[in-house]
Amino acid sequence: MKMICLPIFLFFFPKVLVITQRADCRVPKQDESNCDLTNHHPASCSRHRSLVSYLRVHPRATSVSAVGYVMPPAERPAVAVEVVSRALVQASDPPRGIPAVLPVSNLDLILGSFHVFFIAVYPPPAAGFPAVAAAARAALPAFLSRFYPFAGRVVTNASTGVPEVVCGNAGAELVVARAGAELADVDFADADASLGRIQVPFERGLALSLQLVRFACGGFSLTWGTDHLLVDGHGLTTLPNAWAEMLVGGGLSWEPHHDRASLFRPRSPPRYSPSLDAEFVRYDPANLPNALLAAALVRRNYVVDAADVDRLRAAASGPERRATRLEALSAHVWKLLAAAVGGSDTRCRMAWLVDGRRRLDPAKYNKTHVNNYLGNVVTYASREAAVHTVRTAPLADVATMAAAAIAEVFRQERYEELVDWMEARKGVFAEGGKWTEAVGLGTGSPALVVSAFVPFRVEGDFGFGRPRLVMPWVRPGRLGSAAMTVIRSPAGDGSWLVTARMWPRLADAVDADPDAVFKPATAERLGFAAPRCCELGATGTAQHAVSRM
Ligand SMILES: *[C@@H]1O[C@H](CO)[C@@H](O)[C@H](O)[C@H]1NC(C)=O
Numbered sequence: 001m002k003m004i005c006l007p008i009f010l011f012f013f014p015k016v017l018v019i020t021q022r023a024d025c026r027v028p029k030q031d032e033s034n035c036d037l038t039n040h041h042p043a044s045c046s047r048h049r050s051l052v053s054y055l056r057v058h059p060r061a062t063s064v065s066a067v068g069y070v071m072p073p074a075e076r077p078a079v080a081v082e083v084v085s086r087a088l089v090q091a092s093d094p095p096r097g098i099p100a101v102l103p104v105s106n107l108d109l110i111l112g113s114f115h116v117f118f119i120a121v122y123p124p125p126a127a128g129f130p131a132v133a134a135a136a137r138a139a140l141p142a143f144l145s146r147f148y149p150f151a152g153r154v155v156t157n158a159s160t161g162v163p164e165v166v167c168g169n170a171g172a173e174l175v176v177a178r179a180g181a182e183l184a185d186v187d188f189a190d191a192d193a194s195l196g197r198i199q200v201p202f203e204r205g206l207a208l209s210l211q212l213v214r215f216a217c218g219g220f221s222l223t224w225g226t227d228h229l230l231v232d233g234h235g236l237t238t239l240p241n242a243w244a245e246m247l248v249g250g251g252l253s254w255e256p257h258h259d260r261a262s263l264f265r266p267r268s269p270p271r272y273s274p275s276l277d278a279e280f281v282r283y284d285p286a287n288l289p290n291a292l293l294a295a296a297l298v299r300r301n302y303v304v305d306a307a308d309v310d311r312l313r314a315a316a317s318g319p320e321r322r323a324t325r326l327e328a329l330s331a332h333v334w335k336l337l338a339a340a341v342g343g344s345d346t347r348c349r350m351a352w353l354v355d356g357r358r359r360l361d362p363a364k365y366n367k368t369h370v371n372n373y374l375g376n377v378v379t380y381a382s383r384e385a386a387v388h389t390v391r392t393a394p395l396a397d398v399a400t401m402a403a404a405a406i407a408e409v410f411r412q413e414r415y416e417e418l419v420d421w422m423e424a425r426k427g428v429f430a431e432g433g434k435w436t437e438a439v440g441l442g443t444g445s446p447a448l449v450v451s452a453f454v455p456f457r458v459e460g461d462f463g464f465g466r467p468r469l470v471m472p473w474v475r476p477g478r479l480g481s482a483a484m485t486v487i488r489s490p491a492g493d494g495s496w497l498v499t500a501r502m503w504p505r506l507a508d509a510v511d512a513d514p515d516a517v518f519k520p521a522t523a524e525r526l527g528f529a530a531p532r533c534c535e536l537g538a539t540g541t542a543q544h545a546v547s548r549m
Pocket residue numbers: 101157158159160164
């Protein structure tokens with residue numbers, strides 16, 4: 001099978017470089033079934049490859065190239081994703097006993113309603129993409145019967161303004177889309193240009209949008225789009241794990257616990273520390289960073305090798321205390337943050353999202369229900385410190401500060417206080433308002449929020465092999481804090497994957513880190529470099545052209 005790649009033109013400002021390229025795209029036989037995609041986007045195929053070649057020659061060229069030319073954002077090799085179909089899929093066997101309207105818990109309301117995604121990216125499956133899509137279509141109705149609220153709708157209660165879940169089997173969405181690029185050509189290190197495109201926005205109110213994106217020449221992603229009202233990190237990773245169990249094993253060995261509000265009932269009278277009020281603010285667009293300021297934050301994906309985590313852990317541990325891996329990485333990140341802040345502020349903050357499941361007393365909270373519960377059992381821990389202290393203290397001391405901040409919220413009483421606090425502050429919903437954590441806003445001293453998914457394992461094999469990349473994804477809207485999400489690599493080699501949202505100065509500090517802990521998650525590093533279906537004879541030409549600049 002032969003096809004002609006169209007000439008492509010690249011413009012670099014202020015000097016204009018034009019690369020004209022005409023090449024045969026040779027398609028190896030084994031990939032022919034998947035290569036119809038490149039017929040739709042012959043130009044994008046070669047364009048991506050040229051840009052990738054350019055970036056390989058100038059690895060730091062994402063915004064400003066090594067030779068000083070500014071690469072306009074429009075020329076970045078972002079993946080173009082085109083939706084092929086969207087279908088509503090209902091539960092085949094709705095369970096009995098689930099109320100028509102499922103109230104959410106006060107802990108769900110703390111985090112609130114917004115879309116979250118869990119993205120898994122797979123190398124080409126031997127069975128081909130049509131088999132993957134057919135398996136997903138066939139399995140979804142039974143899956144929804146077990147996870148019935150995800151076939152429902154998130155709606156706002158007209159009298160209270162509080163979001164709730166209508167369990168009427170309106171159906172979850174199954175999206176099939178195609179990407180106009182090969183996995184090998186996706187710039188995964190640029191999170192907006194890769195994951196930001198792979199996840200497909202979906203309609204508000206849908207409780208689940210299951211999304212399959214087929215890449216040119218094989219490879220696909222499976223994305224779980226849902227609402228944070230329904231899941232925290234534990235819940236978001238439980239979905240793909242249950243999916244894998246059902247598709248591979250033919251059933252589910254446990255029963256999800258859907259009854260949300262009764263698990264976390266407010267106490268009477270409510271009891272909480274008055275200091276909780278200072279942790280939250282009304283989510284009010286008038287008091288948020290403006291949209292363009294928020295858009296100045298860059299998003300990058302990194303790989304952290306197991307050896308680097310272990311090295312940090314050794315450095316962060318003292319004779320009396322062994323730091324956890326997460327504390328060690330957090331301490332290192334805190335130091336990078338302090339370095340980025342430099343003299344621009346005297347203080348900076350770190351915050352952590354902490355899962356409280358393990359802290360709930362089984363005598364009060366049924367352990368089976370808590371473990372099989374997908375809803376929110378998370379809270380923020382945060383700590384402000386002097387920039388000077390963070391910069392000069394030994395890594396072990398900074399790790400101890402991180403551990404102390406996390407320990408402060410890692411107790412049952414904290415979650416009970418939050419439930420009571422929300423009960424007393426629910427009135428804002430009736431006014432169309434909601435609450436948000438002050439530390440996430442982007443006001444005050446610079447703050448970086450860490451979401452650690454490392455306690456949760458996602459193998460991701462639902463019959464078509466293991467993914468090479470798994471990552472939660474949220475659109476931060478107008479929040480102006482920095483954030484890092486850390487998850488185990490599905491490679492299972494102890495390495496971690498990180499997606500980071502950062503001010504450019506923090507990104508510079510991370511990239512300039514002499515320890516090089518955060519390595520750009522290139523397609524090659526993730527293991528997506530092969531196979532090629534569209535071998536461009538002119539790749540060498542493109543490299544030659546840019547290297548003459
Ligand atoms: C709205 O909330 C009120 C108070 O919690 C509840 O009684 C009512 O059933 C809810 N309405 C709907 C349509 O869910």
